[in-house]
Amino acid sequence: MRIIDLSQPIDASGWEPDPITHEVMTPAEGARHMSEEMREHFGLEFDPAELPGGELLSLDTLTLTSHTGTHVDAPSHYGSKSEYGVPRHIDQMPLDWFLRPAVVLDLTDAGVGVIGVDRIKAELDRIGYRPRPLDIVLLRTGADRHAGTPRYFTDFAGLDGPAVDHLLDLGVRVIGTDAWSLDAPFTHMIERYQRTSDRSALWPAHFAGRRREYCQIERLTRLGSLEQPFGFKVACFPVKIAGAGAGWTRAVALVEE
Template sequence: MRLIDLSSPVDASFVEPDPVVHEVLSPREGAEHMSAEMREHFGVDFDPDELPDGEFLSLDRLSLTTHTGTHVDAPSHYGSRTTYGTGVPRHIDEMPLDWFHRPGMVLDLTDAPTGVVGADRLEKEFARIGHTPDPLDIVLLHTGADARVGTGAYFTDFAGLDGPAVHLLLDLGVRVIGTDAFSLDAPFGDIIARYRRTGDRSVLWPAHVVGRQREYCQIERLANLGALPGPYGFQVSCFPVKITGAGAGWARAVAMVDD
């Protein structure tokens, strides 16, 4: 079995709407930190120099949102109320694990310009590859946006889905939709420009708003979808980190290819 990494990194040097702060304690600083913690909380004095090489363990502290890097959006991210189920959307720690380890399918949208892709475009791709997703398959959108990761253009130049396109996938039984772009919706600037031009509220983040009507998850900020060996015939694993009460969780997305 061959493993293909489909994840983009969390990197404090990248351009981000919410900058990442990454602080690192070296093994020596970790020893001093441990010594201070033992003294404060346990009343124990311990000289860091007694440790081998005077070092203990390194420690990383990060400040970032759950939407940094490759992550899975939970239904609670889309709004506070739903028109399905109990009316209360589930958080990321409440989602069924079997949604996140399923057969995968990748759709080539690399020719799509910045803006929205509709249901007709997805249907043409199904016809081209001669395959439609089965229920609970994970559908991945290869837009090519990951080539711009770490730059400002990553947040402004990509294609997202409109509402009917999301409904089409959900009608087929898909519950997890992924993209290598910043968002499953079109870029903010494109959305606002179309809204100002038309006054139509249905263009305002439709891919996310659909999640208030139908339960599903998104994987955003994937990478390396061009390395997949074909449009289907592989497994995707993208288990989100279990953060209680959160609207999203980071994921290490991987494709498994049986060679």
């Protein structure tokens, strides 16, 4: 079995609308920190110089949102209420949603804006595949080439409401994208709404989750490295953050050889 990494790193050097802070306590600093903590909390004296090289362990402290890097959105992210009941948080989602056969749809010709249901149907027809219940559908838009730059948050395509509903009608419960969002860019949606006064233009993919329970994987990468559009599984277990609307994931494709 080949394991193909589909996840972006959490990288404080890249551009983010909500900047990441990443502080590193070196092994030598960790030794001194441990000595101070032992003295303060337990009344124990320990000289860090007794340790090999005067070092203990490093420690990383990060400040970031649960939507930084490759992550899974939970139903509670889409709103506080839903038509089907109380939306579940990420720690409440069934794990069997996140290890499933998957299909990748090549939508790299979509440009910037909205991808409609006809385009989704056409790509499924082209590759000769009909998603089965609980299959994971991955959208390859090519947006990941801009990851780490401001363009990643403005130059991509997202699904409209009917496209999401079509996949949910087929029994799909996890939809992934290599773009920053499963919806179109903020600027595109808001400009379209201001031009048309059509509220369905505003976050239709996310708001579909207020009507029907499903999860999104956002900020995937390397979907083009999958040689076949289906015939593989994806593992994308979200980190179990109590009461959270999303959790980071190390998404991978599992390809039998």
